[in-house]
Amino acid sequence: ADCGVDRGSENRLFRCDMADMSKDLFAKVQSYEAYALRQELELRNLLPYFRTVQGPPCAVTMIGGAPRVNLGSSNYLGLSGDPRLTEAAHLATQRYGTSINGSRLMNGTTALHLEVEAAVADWFGEEDALVFSSGYSTNLGVIGALVGPQDVAVCDAGDHASILDGAGLARGRLLPFRHNRMDRLEALLRRAADSDGGTLVVVDTVYSMQGDLSDIVGVTTLSRRYGARLLADEAHATGVLGPTGQGVAALACLADAVDLRMGTFSKALGGSGGFVTGPADVIDFLRVQARSFMFTAAAPPSGIGAALTGIRIAQSAEGDERRQHLEANAARLRTALADLGFAVPAVSLAAAGTQVQTPILRVPAPDDLTAARMWKVLYDHGIYVNVALYPAVPKGQSQLRVSVMATHTEEHLERVVDAFTVVARKLAVVDMPDGA
Numbered sequence: 001a002d003c004g005v006d007r008g009s010e011n012r013l014f015r016c017d018m019a020d021m022s023k024d025l026f027a028k029v030q031s032y033e034a035y036a037l038r039q040e041l042e043l044r045n046l047l048p049y050f051r052t053v054q055g056p057p058c059a060v061t062m063i064g065g066a067p068r069v070n071l072g073s074s075n076y077l078g079l080s081g082d083p084r085l086t087e088a089a090h091l092a093t094q095r096y097g098t099s100i101n102g103s104r105l106m107n108g109t110t111a112l113h114l115e116v117e118a119a120v121a122d123w124f125g126e127e128d129a130l131v132f133s134s135g136y137s138t139n140l141g142v143i144g145a146l147v148g149p150q151d152v153a154v155c156d157a158g159d160h161a162s163i164l165d166g167a168g169l170a171r172g173r174l175l176p177f178r179h180n181r182m183d184r185l186e187a188l189l190r191r192a193a194d195s196d197g198g199t200l201v202v203v204d205t206v207y208s209m210q211g212d213l214s215d216i217v218g219v220t221t222l223s224r225r226y227g228a229r230l231l232a233d234e235a236h237a238t239g240v241l242g243p244t245g246q247g248v249a250a251l252a253c254l255a256d257a258v259d260l261r262m263g264t265f266s267k268a269l270g271g272s273g274g275f276v277t278g279p280a281d282v283i284d285f286l287r288v289q290a291r292s293f294m295f296t297a298a299a300p301p302s303g304i305g306a307a308l309t310g311i312r313i314a315q316s317a318e319g320d321e322r323r324q325h326l327e328a329n330a331a332r333l334r335t336a337l338a339d340l341g342f343a344v345p346a347v348s349l350a351a352a353g354t355q356v357q358t359p360i361l362r363v364p365a366p367d368d369l370t371a372a373r374m375w376k377v378l379y380d381h382g383i384y385v386n387v388a389l390y391p392a393v394p395k396g397q398s399q400l401r402v403s404v405m406a407t408h409t410e411e412h413l414e415r416v417v418d419a420f421t422v423v424a425r426k427l428a429v430v431d432m433p434d435g436a
């Protein structure tokens with residue numbers, strides 16, 4: 001309808017009757033910290049974000065109108081796009097509809113949600129599990145429900161945003177410690193022990209940008225010593241590491257020393273939704289206290305149906321085979337990139353003193369613009385990777401995030417190494433120290 005407003009004659013971004021324009025909330029949309037960088041990257045056609053994907057995130061994916069070897073997805077086992085998961089998603093949709101249209105509490109608990117919860121608890125050897133709409137909302141809900149005004153959340157500074165946000169939303173105190181520094185963790189635990197409330201330690205078991213592992217022995221030992229509860233985020237380890245893909249705590253034989261483990265269906269398992277698993281009484285408490293569980297629509301049946309099939313495959317002999325391929329691919333690419341002079345850190349499990357291959361490779365870049373240039377050279381050579389800049393990583397630690405899949409073939413990896421050889425030749429980015 002014509003409401004008599006001439007939209008062409010005014011700058012709609014600003015309210016004309018506001019005396020002090022800087023007080024307009026919308027003023028920040030053209031002055032936020034990353035705005036200039038984004039504009040510069042856009043101008044040079046170097047913007048690595050919001051690229052349009054035209055197919056499932058398989059080993060080779062249609063991205064930006066061309067097939068590219070995909071190292072920018074967390075589809076580690078290659079299950080997303082697998083016909084068995086697609087079929088399971090179809091069946092679930094036929095049975096339960098395209099949307100749940102309500103919360104788990106009111107009308108969103110299907111038999112499928114219960115089945116996947118039982119499957120997760122059984123897989124991890126825990127009493128019970130609770131499924132959320134995403135991994136992000138799982139961390140928000142669990143931390144928000146457990147950490148009250150008297151309590152303290154102690155988090156690794158490299159933890160995923162959902163953990164730091166969850167700790168921020170919780171009414172207690174958030175104490176972050178320097179990445180993987182057990183001396184700092186101990187100092188904070190000592191401080192927290194003097195407060196009136198309880199303490200929740202939260203760590204990623206595989207760090208999503210660095211691709212390194214938590215010092216799970218140190219974290220479990222200290223949490224126990226200071227009477228803190230421990231929540232481990234196994235998002236990037238679920239289906240990937242440990243026996244039958246149970247994750248890092250199980251790999252280190254420390255599952256019993258972790259109070260709660262959470263994960264997501266949206267990475268190796270090829271579905272969508274998040275979960276937390278642990279003692280039945282705690283899970284039951286979360287069922288009626290976790291706000292991001294109670295006040296949002298349940299994960300769609302398609303994502304849960306696919307996840308259930310993904311779990312079955314991850315637990316099977318085929319899952320073992322896929323993990324072996326994944327490990328071999330990660331080892332091969334780590335070595336090849338290191339041989340080219342890229343400072344890709346090796347990953348080891350302090351507990352076992354053994355080398356562990358996570359599927360996430362951090363390739364350090366000297367600065368934001370060079371990171372985008374590296375990305376573009378790879379992109380133009382048919383290789384898709386992710387670029388992580390502040391605030392996804394600390395300031396001054398821009399990087400490429402390269403993640404392998406079990407389904408990448410030797411030929412795919414050869415193409416990746418060839419493209420990185422061009423990056424090394426064109427840009428001064430090799431033999432630089434890793435700033436991590």
Ligand code: PMP
Pocket residue numbers: 134135136137139160162204206208233235236264265266273274
């Ligand atoms: N935890 C970690 C460590 C993650 O990396 C992510 C996703 N990047 C999440 C939680 C959130 O999972 P989801 O994407 O299912 O919300």
